[in-house]
Each structure stands twice: as C-alpha cells, then as structure tokens.
Amino acid sequence: MSYELIGISVLWFFLYGYLIVASVDFGAGFFAFYAKLSKKDHLINKLISRYLSPVWEVTNVFFVFFFVGVVGFFPDSAFYYGSVLLVPASIAIILLAIRGSFYAFENYGSKENLIYLFLYGSTGLLIPASLSIALTVSEGGFINETANGSVELAYLTLFQSPLSWSIVFLAIVSVLFISAVFLTFYASRANDEGALKLVRSYALFWSTPTIIAGLTTFIFLSQHNTRHFQNMMDLWWMLGLSVFFFMLTMWFLYREKYYGYAFISVMFQFLFAFFAYGIGHYPYILDPYVTIYNSSTNETMGIALIIAFIGGLFLLIPSLVLLLRLFLFDADYVKGKK
Amino acid sequence: MMEWDTVLMSRLITTLTLGFHIIFATIGVGVPLMITIAEFIGIKKKDRNYLLMARRWARGFVITVAIGVVTGTAIGLQLSLVWPNFMQVAGNVIALPLFMEVFAFFFEAIFLGIYLYTWDRFKNQWMHWILSLPVVVGGALSAMFITMVNGFMNTPQGFEIANGQFKAVDPIAAMLNPATASKVFHVVSTAYLTVAAMLAAIAAFSILLRKATDYHKKALKLMMFLVLLFSILSAVAGDVSAKFLAEHQPEKLAAAEWHFETEKGADLILFGWLNDDNEVVGEIRVPQFLSFLAFNDFQAEVIGLEAFPDDELPPLWIHYTFDFMVMIGFFLMSLSILYFIVHFMKRLDVHNKFILSLIVASGPLAFIAIELGWILAEEGRQPWILRGYMTVSEAATTSPYISLMFFLFLGLYIVLGVLCIVTLRKLFKNNPAEVELEKKFPLKREDGE
Numbered sequence: 001m002s003y004e005l006i007g008i009s010v011l012w013f014f015l016y017g018y019l020i021v022a023s024v025d026f027g028a029g030f031f032a033f034y035a036k037l038s039k040k041d042h043l044i045n046k047l048i049s050r051y052l053s054p055v056w057e058v059t060n061v062f063f064v065f066f067f068v069g070v071v072g073f074f075p076d077s078a079f080y081y082g083s084v085l086l087v088p089a090s091i092a093i094i095l096l097a098i099r100g101s102f103y104a105f106e107n108y109g110s111k112e113n114l115i116y117l118f119l120y121g122s123t124g125l126l127i128p129a130s131l132s133i134a135l136t137v138s139e140g141g142f143i144n145e146t147a148n149g150s151v152e153l154a155y156l157t158l159f160q161s162p163l164s165w166s167i168v169f170l171a172i173v174s175v176l177f178i179s180a181v182f183l184t185f186y187a188s189r190a191n192d193e194g195a196l197k198l199v200r201s202y203a204l205f206w207s208t209p210t211i212i213a214g215l216t217t218f219i220f221l222s223q224h225n226t227r228h229f230q231n232m233m234d235l236w237w238m239l240g241l242s243v244f245f246f247m248l249t250m251w252f253l254y255r256e257k258y259y260g261y262a263f264i265s266v267m268f269q270f271l272f273a274f275f276a277y278g279i280g281h282y283p284y285i286l287d288p289y290v291t292i293y294n295s296s297t298n299e300t301m302g303i304a305l306i307i308a309f310i311g312g313l314f315l316l317i318p319s320l321v322l323l324l325r326l327f328l329f330d331a332d333y334v335k336g337k338k
Numbered sequence: 339m340m341e342w343d344t345v346l347m348s349r350l351i352t353t354l355t356l357g358f359h360i361i362f363a364t365i366g367v368g369v370p371l372m373i374t375i376a377e378f379i380g381i382k383k384k385d386r387n388y389l390l391m392a393r394r395w396a397r398g399f400v401i402t403v404a405i406g407v408v409t410g411t412a413i414g415l416q417l418s419l420v421w422p423n424f425m426q427v428a429g430n431v432i433a434l435p436l437f438m439e440v441f442a443f444f445f446e447a448i449f450l451g452i453y454l455y456t457w458d459r460f461k462n463q464w465m466h467w468i469l470s471l472p473v474v475v476g477g478a479l480s481a482m483f484i485t486m487v488n489g490f491m492n493t494p495q496g497f498e499i500a501n502g503q504f505k506a507v508d509p510i511a512a513m514l515n516p517a518t519a520s521k522v523f524h525v526v527s528t529a530y531l532t533v534a535a536m537l538a539a540i541a542a543f544s545i546l547l548r549k550a551t552d553y554h555k556k557a558l559k560l561m562m563f564l565v566l567l568f569s570i571l572s573a574v575a576g577d578v579s580a581k582f583l584a585e586h587q588p589e590k591l592a593a594a595e596w597h598f599e600t601e602k603g604a605d606l607i608l609f610g611w612l613n614d615d616n617e618v619v620g621e622i623r624v625p626q627f628l629s630f631l632a633f634n635d636f637q638a639e640v641i642g643l644e645a646f647p648d649d650e651l652p653p654l655w656i657h658y659t660f661d662f663m664v665m666i667g668f669f670l671m672s673l674s675i676l677y678f679i680v681h682f683m684k685r686l687d688v689h690n691k692f693i694l695s696l697i698v699a700s701g702p703l704a705f706i707a708i709e710l711g712w713i714l715a716e717e718g719r720q721p722w723i724l725r726g727y728m729t730v731s732e733a734a735t736t737s738p739y740i741s742l743m744f745f746l747f748l749g750l751y752i753v754l755g756v757l758c759i760v761t762l763r764k765l766f767k768n769n770p771a772e773v774e775l776e777k778k779f780p781l782k783r784e785d786g787e
C-alpha cells in the first residue's frame with residue numbers, strides 16, 4: 001500500500017469518527033432545544049449535559065485532526081480548499097465558536113436561557129450543513145479559475161445545484177438520526193424510562209428522512225458526477241450492507257430492546273455508506289484538480305507522519321478507553337449517582 | 339491596489355486571531371501547572387485552602403479553555419484559508435510538528451475532561467492529582483510543537499529546493515531548527531510567568547476589595563514565589579533568544595535595537611525616537627551592552643541594518659515592543675523580590691495597599707508583554723513569511739471576501755471576550771472563597787484552626 005493510500009485511509013477513518021461523535025453532539029443540541037420548546041426538557045436535558053460536557057473538547061479534536069492531517073499529507077489540497085472555502089469554512093468556524101462557548105456557560109445555569117439554547121440547537125444543524133459544502137465541492141464543477149491563476153467558489157452554481165441541497169439535507173437528518181439512536185442507548189443505560197420513551201420516538205421519527213435523503217443524494221450524484229456514481233455502483237455490496245444495518249437498527253428499536261446493539265448497528269450503517277462513498281471518490285480529493293497522488297507530500301514526510309500517527313495511537317487509545325469507561329460505561333455515573 | 343488590500347486584510351485577520359488566541363493559549367499552558375501545584379500542596383499538607391484553590395482555578399479554567407479551543411480551531415483552519423500558498427509550500431516540510439500538536443491536544447483534552455469531572459470519584463486523592471499531570475504535559479507539548487512551526491518560519495531548514503520542488507526533506511531537522519530551543523524555552527517560561535502573575539493579581543485584588551483571608555494570602559504567596567522563579571527563567575530565556583537572533587536572524591535584533599551600523603562594542607539603546615534623518619535622539623544608551631546581550635562579550639561585533647537590502651528590513655517600530663517587553667519582565671522580577679523582602683522583614687505588612695496595587699497591575703502587564711513579544715517576533719520577520727523563501731504578500735489569499743471575514747471575526751472575538759468576562763464574574767462574584775471553603779470542606783469541631 002502506498003503511503004498516500006495509507007494517509008487517506010487513516011484520515012477517512014478519523015472523519016468517520018468525527019461524523020459519529022459530532023453527530024451525537026450536534027443532534028443532542030437540537031433535541032435539547034426542541035425538548036425545551038415542547039416543555040419536555042426536564043426529561044432529557046440533564047442526561048444530555050451529563051454525557052456531553054466531559055467529551056465535547058475531544059469531539060472537536062477529531063475535526064482538528066482531520067484537517068491538519070489533510071493539509072499535512074496533501075498540501076496541495078490546502079491551496080485549493082483553502083482558497084475556495086474561505087467563506088463557508090469561516091462561517092463554520094463561527095458557528096463552532098458559538099457552540100463551543102455554550103459548554104462554558106452551560107456549567108453555570110445559563111442552560112435555562114432560551115436564546116442561548118436556541119443558538120446551541122440551531123448551530124447543531126447549521127454546522128453540519130456548512131461543513132457538508134466541502135463534500136459537495138469535492139465532486140467538482142463548483143470552482144472557477146480566476147485570471148491570476150487562483151481559484152474561487154462558484155457560488156451561484158452551488159446554490160442552484162440540487163446535489164448540494166440534497167447533501168445538506170442528508171447531513172442534517174443523519175445527524176439527528178445518529179444522535180437520537182445514541183441518546184436512546186444512553187437513556188436505557190441510565191434506566192431513565194421517561195427520557196427513553198421520548199428519545200426513542202425521535203429516533204423512529206428521523207429514520208425515514210435519513211433513508212430518503214440517502215436515496216435522493218445518490219440520484220443527484222448520478223446526474224452530477226457519473227464516474228463517482230458508477231464507482232459506487234460497483235461497490236453495491238457495501239451499499240447493501242449499509243441498508244441491511246439500517247433495517248437491523250429499526251428492528252432493535254421496534255423491539256424496544258438491545259439499544260446498545262442498535263447504536264452499533266447505526267455505526268455500521270454509516271461506516272459502509274461512508275466508505276462506499278469515499279472509495280468511489282478515489283483517487284480524487286477534489287475532482288478534477290487534486291488526486292491523492294498529485295497532491296501528496298514527499299515520501300519522507302508521508303512516512304514520518306505515519307510513524308507519528310502510530311506513536312500517537314499508543315497514547316490515544318488507552319486514554320480514550322479510560323474516558324469512555326469513566327463516562328459512558330460507568331453505570332453509576334450514567335445514572336447520575338456520581 | 340486590490341492585491342495589496344487582500345494582503346493587508348490577511349495580515350490583519352491573522353494578527354487578530356492569533357493575538358486573541360495567544361491570551362487563552364497562554365492560560366491553557368500555565369493554569370494546569372498552577373492547579374497541579376496547588377492540589378499537590380493541598381494533599382501533602384492536608385490544607386483545605388490549597389485544595390479549594392485547585393478547584394476554583396479549575397472551574398474558571400473550563401471557561402477559558404472553551405475559548406482557547408474554539409479560537410485555536412479557527413487559527414488552525416485560517417492557516418489554510420488565509421495563507422493557502424504558504425501552507426501548500428511549507429506543509430511539505432513542517433506538517434510533522436503540526437500533526438504531533440494535534441496528538442498533544444487529544445491527550446490534553448481527554449485528561450482535562452476526566453480531571454474536571456472526577457473531583458470526588460476516587461477514594462485516594464492522589465489518583466485524582468495524577469490525572470492533572472497529562473494535562474500539564476499536553477499543554478506544554480502543544481506550545482512546544484506550535485513554537486517549532488513558528489521557529490521554522492524564522493529559520494527554515496531541513497530541505498533543498500530543486501526546480502521549485504522540495505527535495506531531501508528532513509522533517510526532524512525542520513523541527514529542530516536553530517530557533518526552536520530558545521523560542522520554546524522563552525514561550526513556555528513566559529506562559530508560566532504570565533499565569534502566575536495573573537493568579538497573584540486576582541488574589542491581591544480580592545484582598546484589596548474585601549479582607550485578607552488565609553485563602554488569599556496563601557494563594558498570593560505561592561504565586562509570587564512562582565513569579566519570582568519564572569521571571570528569572572524568562573529573563574534567561576530572553577537573553578538566550580537575543581543571542582540566537584544575533585547569530586541567526588541579525589536583522590531582527592538590529593531593527594529591535596536600532597542598530598544601524600555593524601560595529602564592535604555596540605551600545606544598547608533604550609527608548610528614544612528617530613528624527614527625519616533616521617538618527618536616534620532622546621535615547622538612553624548603555625555602553626557596549628548590545629554586544630554583551632548578543633554575544634556575552636562587550637567587544638563583540640554586532641551586525642547592523644546596513645548589511646541588509648532595504649526591501650528586506652523589518653519595520654523599525656518593533657524597537658518599542660522590545661523595550662516594553664523587557665521592562666515588564668524586569669518589573670515583574672523586581673516586584674516579586676520586593677514582595678519577599680517585605681514579607682520577611684515582618685515589621686511591615688506585605689498586604690499593604692501599595693504592594694497589592696502593583697501586584698494587581700502585574701497581571702495585565704504580563705499579558706501585554708506576551709502580546710508585545712509576539713509582535714516583535716512576527717513583525718521582526720517581515721517581509722518574510724518563510725524567511726528567505728517566501729514573502730507575506732506571496733503567501734496570502736487573493737479572495738476579496740477576506741475583508742468581510744475580518745469584520746465577522748472581529749465581531750466574534752468581541753462577543754467571546756465579553757461573554758468570557760461576564761461568565762467568570764458571575765461565577766466568582768457571588769461565591770467568595772471563604773464561604774465556599776466552609777461549604778466544601780467544613781472543619782470538624784475538634785481540629786479548630
């Protein structure tokens with residue numbers, strides 16, 4: 001395996017990790033706000049803050065890891081994406097900043113404040129929407145070359161593209177679905193019947209839009225980028241597995257049992273879909289300008305980064321296990337006894 | 339004209355974001371050390387005052403960390419958004435420390451999460467204390483790795499260029515560039531100094547405002563001791579930095595010192611201003627001291643600005659940033675010495691209005707010194723972004739939206755800054771240490787105190 005391929009695989013895995021942990025976080029924000037509006041906040045908001053407060057910074061590092069890694073392994077993509085995404089990425093930063101500061105205030109009772117909760121909830125949906133623009137742009141066709149040899153975003157094309165809107169829609173509903181299934185699992189661990197009933201209903205509700213959004217995106221992709229679509233069709237078995245795990249999740253949810261497995265099953269659903277998408281995209285990072293080969297860093301650096309990565313994992317995995325054991329798998333903590 | 343405008347706006351947006359991040363980054367490096375020390379003393383001496391210090395500092399820290407993280411994420415992305423050409427080129431050589439920095443963040447973030455939410459979960463208090471160590475190490479490592487990147491921009495090495503391509507890249511050599519050692523030493527020691535001064539200032543302020551409780555007196559004394567220690571280390575590190583400059587980046591030192599002609603036994607110039615003929619007037623001259631600062635030898639030859647082409651000279655106003663930074667450094671050191679002299683004299687009360695007011699002032703002054711130091715370091719590199727290879731104007735984005743983004747971020751930082759202060763005030767104002775001490779650690783009747 002070439003170091004380029006190792007690099008992009010590692011990064012894609014981390015992006016997948018971010019997709020899951022950030023979805024839990026973003027969706028929870030929306031549910032916290034929605035529950036407040038529908039006067040059900042007493043049921044779930046404590047549960048949400050108990051899990052999220054200790055881990056939000058870790059979630060953020062997943063994201064930092066991804067973009068620092070991309071720039072490191074594929075410096076040319078820094079030039080293209082950096083030039084093109086100035087506005088959407090700046091907006092995403094600002095939304096992330098609003099959201100991040102929520103956790104600082106949340107500690108001191110401001111969670112009762114409706115405006116703040118509104119910001120927390122709405123950023124939860126707007127951040128995935130703005131970040132998803134990077135995925136849309138990567139499909140090609142949204143970039144103009146300027147006279148002085150630089151590149152810029154074709155805003156009008158982007159706003160008129162059905163593909164770009166369907167990706168935004170997909171991002172938002174997936175976030176809500178993943179988050180609701182996770183919260184169902186967490187509520188069941190906490191033996192919190194009231195919360196469980198509520199978040200389970202959220203999970204069931206958001207399942208249908210998720211699958212519809214997946215399908216429409218796929219259809220629009222076939223019109224926009226035939227190569228990518230064909231590549232994904234060749235990976236039909238991965239897409240099939242993704243659908244299978246989706247149905248498995250639904251079955252667990254209806255049976256009102258095995259919520260832990262339901263969440264694992266959702267993770268597999270997205271794992272297969274995400275990797276089918278990613279592998280189908282190969283070798284492009286930005287169609288048609290940047291491939292993983294023409295943009296990659298020199299071999300020495302590539303190997304140094306991989307070594308650093310392996311060294312880092314030795315540090316990271318035990319620490320993450322400790323974190324999860326203390327906050328996710330420690331039944332007493334989850335139940336609020338500690 | 340357009341071209342120039344986007345470059346200026348790119349510089350401004352970077353100055354803004356970094357200038358803001360560095361405040362919280364400094365707190366992020368320093369406060370964990372102070373928390374560890376306080377908790378250590380608290381457990382060791384079984385003194386509830388120190389235990390409470392650790393808790394209260396940690397509680398305030400939650401807020402500054404949040405802002406440190408979001409502004410750090412902003413600058414991380416902005417490096418590519420605002421300087422796409424720079425990252426495309428430099429990424430080939432300097433990606434490694436940036437990447438390793440992320441692991442340091444990971445490590446720090448995970449253990450910070452654990453530390454902050456497990457105060458009463460362990461029977462053995464030392465278990466909880468141990469959890470603070472990775473946070474201290476992680477913070478220092480973040481500072482170290484990012485400073486290596488900055489060092490590389492000042493003294494790039496570890497590669498060869500053939501036909502515009504990087505050849506023979508050596509990431510380790512790039513990390514261990516000549517600027518790294520002195521810069522890391524100075525950045526880390528001043529971060530600790532600044533945070534010690536900040537916490538001392540808060541303690542002194544509480545004593546001025548209300549009364550001198552045991553809690554605040556102990557906090558003040560501990561922090562003043564650390565101010566003394568780290569101001570000495572910072573001055574040593576600053577001296578090492580000046581010697582590094584004299585050898586590897588003489589134009590920066592010459593601009594900071596208004597040293598125009600190469601000469602032996604060069605004088606050190608403090609303050610003053612330049613008249614129309616670029617002559618220094620109204621200055622304080624310390625004979626031959628520049629040679630000493632640069633080479634530890636009063637007779638050594640120091641390279642002057644005349645040795646460099648005109649279009650490669652940094653702006654001369656950095657002289658003032660250098661002077662004020664050094665002044666603040668010596669002020670902090672003298673103040674901590676004064677504090678301990680008065681403290682040990684016994685006849686005078688060290689908690690008098692005069693000394694306390696000076697200590698209150700030292701907190702903000704230390705932060706000003708940090709900002710001045712970075713302005714000196716970054717402006718002193720101008721016009722280069724990568725010294726000798728790429729100028730700032732070649733590196734900047736050409737997107738016209740950059741101006742709009744500048745104002746967007748300006749607004750964001752104003753909001754974040756205000757919210758930070760408001761929350762911190764709310765957090766501590768209605769919850770004085772004396773009251774919390776009784777609530778959290780009520781004394782059993784029999785131990786008295």
Ligand code: HDD
Nearest residue numbers: 521524525528573576577579580664667707708711712715
């Ligand atoms: C509390 C903050 C503080 C204090 C009291 C001092 N410094 Fe400083 N200084 C910094 C905070 C700082 C800094 C923010 O950490 C800088 C910016 C870049 C760097 O490497 O460190 C810096 C840079 C910096 C540089 C430029 C290094 C370079 O560009 O590579 C020199 C020569 C000095 N310092 C020298 C001194 C001396 C002789 C001091 C005497 C006491 C001093 N500093 C006090």
Ligand code: HEM
Nearest residue numbers: 060061362363366367403406407410411413414443477481
């Ligand atoms: C070009 C300059 C810099 C970049 C790109 C940068 C990047 C970042 C990023 C991405 C984060 C957030 C990490 C997370 O999600 O947890 C962060 C936080 C942090 N940065 Fe910076 N940083 C820069 C300068 C500095 C400097 C100079 C220091 C130290 C002196 C520093 C120390 C820290 C620390 C300690 C944190 C952790 C958050 C906190 O505790 O406040 N950074 N930085």
Ligand code: HEM
Nearest residue numbers: 349352353356357360421484485487488712713716717730
């Ligand atoms: C790889 C990373 C970095 C890049 C691309 C970068 C680039 C720049 C540029 C182009 C400027 C504008 C200079 C000007 O005003 O003309 C600047 C300013 C500044 N940078 Fe850096 N720098 C980096 C690393 C750092 C680090 C690690 C710090 C430490 C916190 C830092 C602190 C500052 C500060 C405080 C300013 C404002 C100084 C001023 O007023 O000019 N930079 N940086």
